[in-house]
Amino acid sequence: MEALLNWIDSANDILWNTLLIVMLCGTGIFYTLKLKFIQVRKFKEGLKIVFGSFSLKGKKRDNGEMTPFQAVATAIAAQVGTGNLTGAATALIGGGPGAIFWMWLSAFFGMATNYAEAVLAQQYKITENGEVTGGPIYYIRQAFKGKFGKVLAGCFAVLITVALGFMGNMVQSNSISEAFSGVLSARNVQISPVIIGVIIAVFSLFVFLGGTKRLASVVEKLVPLMAGVYFVGSLILIAINITAVPAAVKMIVVGAFSPKAILGGAAGITIREAIRYGVARGLFSNEAGMGSTPHAHARAAAKNPHEQGLSAMVSVFIDTFIVLNLTVFSILTTGVLDSGKDGIALTQTAFAAGFGGFGDIFVAVCLLFFALSTIIGWHFFGAVNVKYLLGEKAVKVYSVIVAVCIIVGSTLKVQLVWSLSDFFNGLMVIPNALALWALSGVVNSIRKQYGEKKEK
Numbered sequence: 001m002e003a004l005l006n007w008i009d010s011a012n013d014i015l016w017n018t019l020l021i022v023m024l025c026g027t028g029i030f031y032t033l034k035l036k037f038i039q040v041r042k043f044k045e046g047l048k049i050v051f052g053s054f055s056l057k058g059k060k061r062d063n064g065e066m067t068p069f070q071a072v073a074t075a076i077a078a079q080v081g082t083g084n085l086t087g088a089a090t091a092l093i094g095g096g097p098g099a100i101f102w103m104w105l106s107a108f109f110g111m112a113t114n115y116a117e118a119v120l121a122q123q124y125k126i127t128e129n130g131e132v133t134g135g136p137i138y139y140i141r142q143a144f145k146g147k148f149g150k151v152l153a154g155c156f157a158v159l160i161t162v163a164l165g166f167m168g169n170m171v172q173s174n175s176i177s178e179a180f181s182g183v184l185s186a187r188n189v190q191i192s193p194v195i196i197g198v199i200i201a202v203f204s205l206f207v208f209l210g211g212t213k214r215l216a217s218v219v220e221k222l223v224p225l226m227a228g229v230y231f232v233g234s235l236i237l238i239a240i241n242i243t244a245v246p247a248a249v250k251m252i253v254v255g256a257f258s259p260k261a262i263l264g265g266a267a268g269i270t271i272r273e274a275i276r277y278g279v280a281r282g283l284f285s286n287e288a289g290m291g292s293t294p295h296a297h298a299r300a301a302a303k304n305p306h307e308q309g310l311s312a313m314v315s316v317f318i319d320t321f322i323v324l325n326l327t328v329f330s331i332l333t334t335g336v337l338d339s340g341k342d343g344i345a346l347t348q349t350a351f352a353a354g355f356g357g358f359g360d361i362f363v364a365v366c367l368l369f370f371a372l373s374t375i376i377g378w379h380f381f382g383a384v385n386v387k388y389l390l391g392e393k394a395v396k397v398y399s400v401i402v403a404v405c406i407i408v409g410s411t412l413k414v415q416l417v418w419s420l421s422d423f424f425n426g427l428m429v430i431p432n433a434l435a436l437w438a439l440s441g442v443v444n445s446i447r448k449q450y451g452e453k454k455e456k
Contacts, residue, residue, distance in 0.1 A: 028109025046310035071300035095277030098255030102278025110288025118312035134298025163424035165382030170409025197410030291432030
């Protein structure tokens with residue numbers, strides 16, 4: 001097991017220290033400039049589109065389409081998961097507070113990337129057996145015709161199925177198991193991680209087998225509820241330590257360019273590591289450029305691709321600039337960064353510092369809802385690709401395998417699970433990013449056609 005971990009970590013160094021930082025940030029910067037900072041100019045319009053279709057009645061079209069809010073809720077359900085509670089903590093430990101600055105930067109540019117992904121998902125979606133579907137596999141084949149496009153789309157389909165459906169959902173269940181094990185152990189209650197994994201798997205399988213209708217109905221209720229509860233709890237904690245906020249901001253900004261000035265030379269964290277952990281955990285958090293959320297945006301009954309692109313930008317903003325920052329400032333303002341804890345245990349320590357014995361329970365319950373929503377969303381993204389590769393009948397088999405992975409993931413060491421997830425997440429970025437570059441002209445043309453008709 002140790003040898004496997006070392007090999008995966010070495011591969012991740014190659015992927016994340018140079019290649020993916022250039023691809024992800026480069027794509028975001030390219031689209032930001034090409035689309036003339038659309039994430040700033042059209043942000044208000046995006047908010048109106050998303051929340052204008054807000055509903056708790058579970059509306060759904062007969063052909064499998066979702067309202068724009070349901071599509072964004074599904075995207076946020078996938079985005080707002082352990083990356084926001086656990087990933088933020090591991091970024092702070094692995095890359096220091098400066099890693100958060102690079103998370104912010106990558107998310108800002110990622111909003112433009114996510115706009116492009118959603119636009120292309122809408123533009124090239126298809127209706128198959130009476131149901132609307134779409135995603136990178138379809139726009140990759142539009143970007144690259146012939147055998148190369150078919151192979152590249154197939155590679156993406158395999159990678160996202162492994163990265164999210166299998167490895168990614170192992171991360172989610174692992175974090176839930178770790179959080180609840182810590183809570184119960186502190187109260188002298190022992191429960192096997194397998195039992196926790198089985199409970200999560202059974203509930204998830206119930207939603208999986210209900211199809212798109214049950215998915216849309218669950219996430220549009222779960223996402224606002226879980227975000228609201230965590231938002232209020234985090235704001236109270238930060239308000240208790242409000243005087244520490246300026247120092248926390250300084251730690252993030254200074255640490256981005258001079259980690260030693262914040263952590264001291266003994267920490268051994270460099271600018272490169274701050275960038276690496278910031279971008280890697282940022283990707284795991286908001287998924288911009290990864291090719292996952294376009295599957296949800298393709299299902300939206302949007303007026304046009306441009307409007308769904310604007311909706312997609314909002315999901316990245318909510319994920320990183322609101323939810324993730326709540327975790328970051330909860331940890332930094334409570335002064336628990338040097339507590340020796342990592343992962344979800346660090347986040348729980350922060351809340352326990354402010355709320356006492358209730359704090360770790362609060363985080364565990366919030367994480368349960370966050371992670372469950374991500375498991376549901378990621379299963380859906382993988383299912384689209386399994387159907388593309390193997391047909392409709394294979395989806396139920398896939399669902400059962402995901403449930404098994406959830407159980408297995410709850411028992412593994414956290415470091416191995418996160419390293420495997422980083423590895424497969426990184427690989428799936430490559431074919432998606434290539435298609436985004438190849439179809440940039442299409443994206444810009446759609447922006448002009450629907451969003452800025454007066455522009456030449």
